[in-house]
Structure formats: structure tokens, C-alpha cells
Amino acid sequence: MCNLEKQVSKKVKRVINGTGVIVHTNLGRAVLSEYVAQNVYDITTGYNNLEFNLETGKRGSRMDYLEKLLVDLTGCESALVVNNNASSVYLILNTLGYDKEIVVSRGEMVEIGGSFRVSEIVEKSGGYVKEVGTTNKTKLKDYEKGTNEETGIYLKVHRSNFKIIGFTEEVESKQLVELAKETDVVVVEDMGSGVLVDMEKYGLQKERTVQEAIKENVDIVCFSGDKLLGGGQAGIILGKKKYIDKMKENQMLRCLRVDKMSLIALEGTLKQYFSDDKIKKLPIFESALKTIDELKALGNNIKEEINNNDIMIEIKEHLAMFGGGSLPEESIKSIGLYITSKTKTANDIEKKLRNGEVPIISVIKNNEVIINLSTIFKKDKQCIIKSINNI
Numbered sequence: 001m002c003n004l005e006k007q008v009s010k011k012v013k014r015v016i017n018g019t020g021v022i023v024h025t026n027l028g029r030a031v032l033s034e035y036v037a038q039n040v041y042d043i044t045t046g047y048n049n050l051e052f053n054l055e056t057g058k059r060g061s062r063m064d065y066l067e068k069l070l071v072d073l074t075g076c077e078s079a080l081v082v083n084n085n086a087s088s089v090y091l092i093l094n095t096l097g098y099d100k101e102i103v104v105s106r107g108e109m110v111e112i113g114g115s116f117r118v119s120e121i122v123e124k125s126g127g128y129v130k131e132v133g134t135t136n137k138t139k140l141k142d143y144e145k146g147t148n149e150e151t152g153i154y155l156k157v158h159r160s161n162f163k164i165i166g167f168t169e170e171v172e173s174k175q176l177v178e179l180a181k182e183t184d185v186v187v188v189e190d191m192g193s194g195v196l197v198d199m200e201k202y203g204l205q206k207e208r209t210v211q212e213a214i215k216e217n218v219d220i221v222c223f224s225g226d227k228l229l230g231g232g233q234a235g236i237i238l239g240k241k242k243y244i245d246k247m248k249e250n251q252m253l254r255c256l257r258v259d260k261m262s263l264i265a266l267e268g269t270l271k272q273y274f275s276d277d278k279i280k281k282l283p284i285f286e287s288a289l290k291t292i293d294e295l296k297a298l299g300n301n302i303k304e305e306i307n308n309n310d311i312m313i314e315i316k317e318h319l320a321m322f323g324g325g326s327l328p329e330e331s332i333k334s335i336g337l338y339i340t341s342k343t344k345t346a347n348d349i350e351k352k353l354r355n356g357e358v359p360i361i362s363v364i365k366n367n368e369v370i371i372n373l374s375t376i377f378k379k380d381k382q383c384i385i386k387s388i389n390n391i
């Protein structure tokens, strides 16, 4: 391979996610639906009315329509969208907790994705961390004891990528709402993933929804646009109008501004949430809701077309999961292609698949290479067949 070719092969390109991790942080997080991607394409290959009001013919706000969608979907008073959820947390704390104490449970002092730490973002935003409780147990009286005239915010943080089990106790947001009553303390919940639908309705494990938090009167909630919501990169902030209005006036908002492509993707994704059928068509839910029979049929389909005599394929159970710092304990029953070879090691096979024309990211377990089928799309099938035949 010449140098130029090597450079070209390093560019960002489509890969096939055979890991079964639906929201894969290293593989671009949520997959956009074709409808949404088409919308982004249509709008961005020409001019648009992002900041132009078609009724008045004057300057408009890029946020107005999006805010209305979010208000309609969640029942919040007001909404704001920024670059990503780390930006949301920063803007919230910088606006409402500057030079004040931010009370956080020791069990929620989390690190997300290697570079986002609650303790550090609080400091950078100009607030002071006030840790309360212990790693495994935090009680309401810990928050009470941690409250004084310097307190600005009670911050709840979704643990996202780990779970504490055993001898544990935590305080729910609604208890903090009660505690903050008649005081100036603002209750903020960083929900991480931001689930907008009742997961149980689809046979998935229950997860607290954004609507529940709003109903419980949490002052401000925030979450990512590209985790379980299924949109593009964005940070979504919802809650009481008086607080959101202050954030809208914060100069930092401009630095954390969301790009037009993300906004269009988010708008398109949110619109899908108004219909049950369309929710199921969001790629995230499509992956999570595939039946075992469908997955087995896909596996058999692929297997039938393999003519590589060195390769053996078995179709067996393999768990998929939401991933991406969301629902850490949620596993979804799924099916994998288990690939072995008469002459090659699992590492050889994995590398071959990864270096194919459309790279396939697989999993190695007990010397078998696994391609989980939950995260495989229709257009991936022929590529997988070709890649396996080329091993």
C-alpha cells in the first residue's frame, strides 16, 4: 500500500458494527434513520430558514421550533439545545451554580468516556463541589447536612456506565425537589441517555423517562441527543422557564452552540417520537426489537452463502446491549455468527474482518469470533458475506 492509500484508508468511513452494542461510543453512537439523514441532506445542500422567520420575513431563532417539539413531547416549560450533554451540564452549572456549592452524592461522582468528570466540570463551571454521603449509601439527611446558605444546586447524575449493587441507598430526585422547596436551591438531574418512551411497553427493561423527571417537578434535566434518544450529537436541557431563560442569556451559550446538521437531525428524530410505529423504526429500537427468529433467519441466510472451506460458522445465542453509557445492566437476547477457522486464529479472523473493504468490528470470546446480528443492517449483509469469504 502506498502512503496516499494508507492515508485514505484512515478517513472516517462506514463500518459494520458486529459487537451488538447498539449505542457504541467508539462507532459513532446512535445511527440516524434514513428519513432523518435524508432530511439533513435535503436541507443542508441548500440554504435554510434556521435563523429566519418565514412569517415575519425577519431574523428568527434556530431554537423556536425545536423547543416547541421538546415541550410537546415532555411536558416541560421550556427547552434549550447545545452542542452535547457535557455542554449542557457546563451551561447549567455555570448559569445557576456559579460561585455556589453544588451538592453531589459520592456515589454519583462519575467519569464518562474517559474525559468527562463530574468533579472537574463543576470546578470548570465556577462552582464548588460539595460531596455528600458515601460511595454506596447516600441519604436525604446527607443532603440536608450538606446544605447551607452557599448551596446553589442539588445535582443528580445518572451512573450511566456502571452500577452499584449490594448494600446501597440513594436519594431520588423527587425527594430533593421536596427538600429544595421554599429555598433557592435548584434541583438538576443529568439523565445521561434521556429515554423518552416507556421501555417496558416494548418488552425492554424499565428506565426512568425524561417525562417522569419533569412530572416530579425537577427544575432542570439534561441528556445527550445521540445516545438512547437516537439523534445526532446534541445536549438537551429542559425544565423551568425562569432557569432556561437565564441560560439563554449566558454568553457561553454561543460557545456551546449546536450545529445546523445536528439540529436538523434532532428535529427529525424527535418528530418520530409522536408515533408508535415511527419510534419502532428508529434504528436504535429496530436493533433492540429484532426477534430471535428474525436474527436466526438472517444468520442462516449469511451462512448459506459462505463458500470458504476454511471457515466454520455456527449460529448461537449472544447478548446485545444498549451501551453508550446507557442502561449498563440491560442485556438483550440476540444471535451471533460464531466464526472459527481450520487454519487461522481468532485474532487473524478478527483482523481480516476489521481490515476489509467495509470494516467489520467483531468480538472475540473463547477463541471464537462473533458477529452479533442485532446491530447488522440490511445493507451490511452482502459485505459480511464477502468479507467472510475473503478470510
Ligand SMILES: *Cc1c(COP(=O)(O)O)cnc(C)c1O
Residues within 6 Å of the ligand: 084, 085, 086, 087, 089, 112, 116, 157, 158, 159, 160, 190, 191, 192, 193, 223, 224, 225, 234, 235, 325, 326
Ligand atoms: C454521556 C453522558 C454525559 C456526556 O454526554 P455527551 O453527549 O457525550 O457530552 C454526561 N453525563 C452523563 C450522565 C452521561 O451519561
